[in-house]
Amino acid sequence: MSHLHIPDGILSPFIWVSGYLVTFVILYLILKKGESDSLRQKIPFTGIAAALMLIAMSVPLGIIPVHLSLASLTAILLGPGLGFLAVFSVNIILALVGHGGITLVGINTLVIGTEVFISSFLFRKVLTKMGIMSRTFLSVSLALIVSVALMVLIFMTAFGTGGEMPFHIHNDHHIENQNESFGEFALLGSIVLFGIFIEGMATSLIVRYFSKVRPDIISK
Amino acid sequence: MNIAHIDNISVNGDSVIHKSGGTAKIIFAVFILSGFLFSTEINKVLLLGVILIIASIISRIPPGTAFGLLIYPLFFSSFFALLIIKESPQEGLLIILKATGAAYSMIWLILTTPYIEIFSILSLIFPSVIIDILFFTYRSFFILLEKMENIMKSIKLKGGYHFLDIIKNLKNIAGIIGLLIIHSFEMSERMYKIYSLRGYDGKLPQGDMKIIRGNKDYIIILAGIAAFTGVIIPWSI
Numbered sequence: 487m488s489h490l491h492i493p494d495g496i497l498s499p500f501i502w503v504s505g506y507l508v509t510f511v512i513l514y515l516i517l518k519k520g521e522s523d524s525l526r527q528k529i530p531f532t533g534i535a536a537a538l539m540l541i542a543m544s545v546p547l548g549i550i551p552v553h554l555s556l557a558s559l560t561a562i563l564l565g566p567g568l569g570f571l572a573v574f575s576v577n578i579i580l581a582l583v584g585h586g587g588i589t590l591v592g593i594n595t596l597v598i599g600t601e602v603f604i605s606s607f608l609f610r611k612v613l614t615k616m617g618i619m620s621r622t623f624l625s626v627s628l629a630l631i632v633s634v635a636l637m638v639l640i641f642m643t644a645f646g647t648g649g650e651m652p653f654h655i656h657n658d659h660h661i662e663n664q665n666e667s668f669g670e671f672a673l674l675g676s677i678v679l680f681g682i683f684i685e686g687m688a689t690s691l692i693v694r695y696f697s698k699v700r701p702d703i704i705s706k
Numbered sequence: 707m708n709i710a711h712i713d714n715i716s717v718n719g720d721s722v723i724h725k726s727g728g729t730a731k732i733i734f735a736v737f738i739l740s741g742f743l744f745s746t747e748i749n750k751v752l753l754l755g756v757i758l759i760i761a762s763i764i765s766r767i768p769p770g771t772a773f774g775l776l777i778y779p780l781f782f783s784s785f786f787a788l789l790i791i792k793e794s795p796q797e798g799l800l801i802i803l804k805a806t807g808a809a810y811s812m813i814w815l816i817l818t819t820p821y822i823e824i825f826s827i828l829s830l831i832f833p834s835v836i837i838d839i840l841f842f843t844y845r846s847f848f849i850l851l852e853k854m855e856n857i858m859k860s861i862k863l864k865g866g867y868h869f870l871d872i873i874k875n876l877k878n879i880a881g882i883i884g885l886l887i888i889h890s891f892e893m894s895e896r897m898y899k900i901y902s903l904r905g906y907d908g909k910l911p912q913g914d915m916k917i918i919r920g921n922k923d924y925i926i927i928l929a930g931i932a933a934f935t936g937v938i939i940p941w942s943i
Binding site: 493529556578582584587589687692 | 775783806812813838841
């Protein structure tokens with residue numbers, strides 16, 4: 487859901503290089519912290535979870551241009567560290583087929599990684615007393631809201647600080663553009679909210695299903 | 707995004723480029739990509755595009771597949787270009803060309819080099835855990851995709867998927883994914899036991915990797931360097 491579909495050459499090198507640097511620092515910390523035995527045991531499932539993310543992204547939900555990402559579900563299944571590694575792998579594979587630029591892998595991993603960290607934290611530490619459906623839905627929705635906000639922030643920073651794209655605002659068109667911009671913003675906002683609802687519902691339904699059949703799969 | 711189709715082209719392609727070393731192709735793609743990223747003139751970006759088209763013709767890449775993959779970056783770059791096209795049509799065009807060209811360099815790479823070879827080369831840079839995850843992702847993708855397609859087919863046959871009924875689609879797809887996760891979990895446990903029996907200790911062996919396979923690899927690398935240098939140096943005639 488919160489995936490930056492920006493191709494290469496749009497964001498300034500300062501932003502995408504910083505994205506890579508922060509991502510590599512997080513990867514280093516995760517690998518350093520991970521206990522070798524338990525980490526090694528979970529590598530096959532991490533790869534499989536990443537493959538599931540790729541498959542879910544290739545199934546359209548019908549007439550609307552929305553697909554699932556399952557990043558939060560991966561976090562619930564694997565925990566935040568391995569979830570982040572899975573997201574990084576997915577982004578590399580997606581970039582190789584032209585879905586998001588290769589220079590954007592770092593930034594994309596950070597945006598979706600935020601979703602992974604927050605949903606995992608909320609699901610495992612904060613909302614533990616709620617029912618499985620509402621617990622999952624809230625964890626996923628709140629994580630998505632934060633990651634979408636981060637995505638918007640990156641957009642604003644990128645274009646506000648003069649990325650690759652020159653931005654000019656003319657004051658004489660300002661007022662008439664204001665109404666137009668509000669309309670566009672409302673449309674975009676409703677699409678995003680609908681996307682968050684869809685991802686939240688789908689993840690909740692999936693978690694409810696396997697919490698009945700195989701509750702041991704959910705990461706403690 | 708048809709990863710299985712892309713994989714088929716890169717593995718079964720028999721052009722001279724397909725038979726060249728993966729390292730040379732990665733270096734070529736990186737130089738072309740950098741050329742697109744750092745070029746600020748439309749002529750130079752177009753020149754890089756022509757070089758990639760020639761490379762694609764030599765590689766005998768199906769044009770339909772390459773174009774199909776390019777629609778995605780083309781669409782999203784057009785969205786950004788539209789924001790500034792009134793102010794500067796040239797800047798708008800440059801954004802589209804740069805973004806599409808950069809994506810094309812990666813698409814050319816993935817259509818001429820199998821994923822496995824790319825992952826092996828990445829193992830020189832990335833920690834083994836990440837490379838292993840990439841390998842397991844690749845390995846399980848095709849198994850799960852087949853399962854997913856079979857279940858989707860039976861759901862469609864029973865009327866469980868309708869283009870306009872999003873809620874019904876969502877419920878059914880969620881059910882499929884839930885089922886796939888259980889299958890996957892059991893598959894990963896089996897996979898780990900089998901790999902442990904074979905001596906897996908947290909690092910899949912990559913085998914002896916030849917960085918440069920022959921003279922044609924040097925030609926590919928030189929072509930990449932020449933293209934990059936050509937677009938970066940400010941020529942004045």
